[in-house]
Amino acid sequence: INTQRAYLSVLGPPGYPLPERERVNPVYLHEIQLNLFLSVITTPFDFVLAALILLTEKRSTTIRTLRWDQIIRYDKKTYLEIGGERFKLPPTLAQLILLIERKHRGSPYIFIPQTERWRNLPTTSDDTPLKPISSTEVNRRLKKYARKAGLEDSKMNSRLLRHTRRILGEEVIRATIEKAVQSRLPQPIAWKRDPRLHGIGRRS
DSSP, rough: OOHHHHHHHHHHHHTTTOOOOOOOOOOOOOOHHHHHHHOOOOOOOHHHHHHHHHOOOOOOHHHHTGGGGGGGEEEEEEEETTTEEEEOOOOHHHHHHHHHHHOTTTOSSSSOOOOOHHHHHHGGTTTTOOOOOOOHHHHHHHHHHHHHHTSOOOSSSSHHHHHHHHOHHHHHHHHHHHHHTTTOOOOOOOOOTTTGGGTTTTTT
16 A cells, blocks of 8 residues: 555646555564563673664664763763763663673774674774774674574564564563673673773763
8 A cells, every 4th residue: 555655646647545554563572572582692792782772762873873982870870872862771781881892993983893804904903993883784683683583584673673662661671681681791890990991981
């Protein structure tokens, strides 16, 4: 119906009545599927990437270009600041962020290419920081874990995670992320003592 509507609106005769727009229910992960999906993610880098899409409901372009100075530590709480909005991060997720291997060569971006092939290119010298990963790479990583979880990888992308957040609600998403991240933290990490915190966020 939507295809027919688009065709008639462009090529149809003037004043021709258009069919009603078809409502398409968004595809999303049920709570059990979300638990399964998060449980098979093997690296802190990929887990934080998926978790921030779920928590903020932002597009992949916004998430993949996040910078370290957007993570703010204030009054023993950790926040992510995006375009004037401030999202409180679950304590366990904030701890997991510190486990991301930060071989950035000075890059201000959180999500940069993780393979040595990209790091060894002439354009990624110490004077030319790595650029953030592409939206295609974001979805490629999400699809990889969807296959591993036995889910339909053709439908897995950042939009599906955003729909999941919208339908399940913030409370369910936060609880699910907290549960999934617990097993990934061998012990608490001190913000002030961890050298990887250097230069991250604004401390008050």
